[in-house]
Amino acid sequence: MAANVALLSASSPSTSAAASSFLSRRPLSRGCAASPRRASSRLSIMAALGDDPIREWILTEGKAMQIKGTRSIGGGCINSAQRYDTDAGPFFVKTNSRIGPEMFEGEALGLKAMYDTKSIRVPLPYKVGSLPTGGSFIIMEFIEFGRSRGDQSALGRKLAEMHKAAKSDKGYGFHVDNTIGSTPQINTWTADWIEFYSKHRLGYQLELASRRYGDSAIYEKGQRLIKNIRPLFDGAVLEPCLLHGDLWSGNISSDTKGDPVILDPACYYGHNEAEFGMSWCAGFGGDFYNAYFQVMPKQPGFEKRRDLYLLYHYLNHYNLFGSGYRSSAMSIIEDYLHLLAA
């Protein structure tokens, strides 16, 4: 791991103004009354650190005097993850050697938005930047995970509290586009939820399938569904709630106190029920839903819309991982076409 860090050579990080303004900064902890000799040795240390923007941030704004060690953390598919142990506590760092900082800026904005709701625990993002080699990094609060899978009813309640706490006055969308897996996720602000979900979620994935696989059958049936989905929302109260956006078991954990923690979001403001779109690999049970609906009451037609929200993620899996997911997506589309007589 130390070798990895040494590879981060050359320039200092360039974080966009948008992301910088959202990320909280720890105050500088020292450096006020240093002697000239200490100051010059510090300057040479800082010059060397300019080659390594992660260490530079940890040793300045991160308030650490010393990095005691680093080690890799497995689990993610897209990025490499490391734990940095320092005298100021551990930091969690993800790096991507190919993609620029936009992906992590989106993640940081999402984490910060969820953090600010003071509902469910999420790691506080500290810093996003570019690596001199052309990749990027994100530094955030390190969370020590507990052993249990966590309390399902606490997860349901706190997730609902987050949905209830964070509403948007700009409509449906987010401050930036982000990614779902590695697929771009378009978050252009849109006043109408059905239009947003049709165009930027289902429509986007259908076009991708058509371009990637030449799959005109799923594209055409999917477009037919889009033109006919409005009745599925009859009686539902739609309002833009802050969603994690990619809530499956790999992004759900609990801390050492047993409190639920959610990670690695693809946040946007959307209809709260869309949060359950990954429920086919989230393991939500009765306790989860009962606790959720006590805070965010179930709306008329919930069951009718459930598969519609799964469809976005099945289509995304089809586009990411290939034909194994096509039949799940296609059968949802065909069932709806039948139900809607479309």
Ligand SMILES: Nc1ncnc2c1ncn2[C@@H]1O[C@H](COP(=O)(O)OP(=O)(O)OP(=O)(O)O)[C@@H](O)[C@H]1O
């Ligand atoms: N703040 C954190 N503190 C401690 N460990 C973390 C933190 N965030 C994530 N992890 C752990 O690090 C590993 C990788 O994180 P993550 O899933 O975010 O990586 P990723 O490559 O971006 O994910 P994916 O491939 O699933 O999109 C996971 O095992 C996760 O549990």
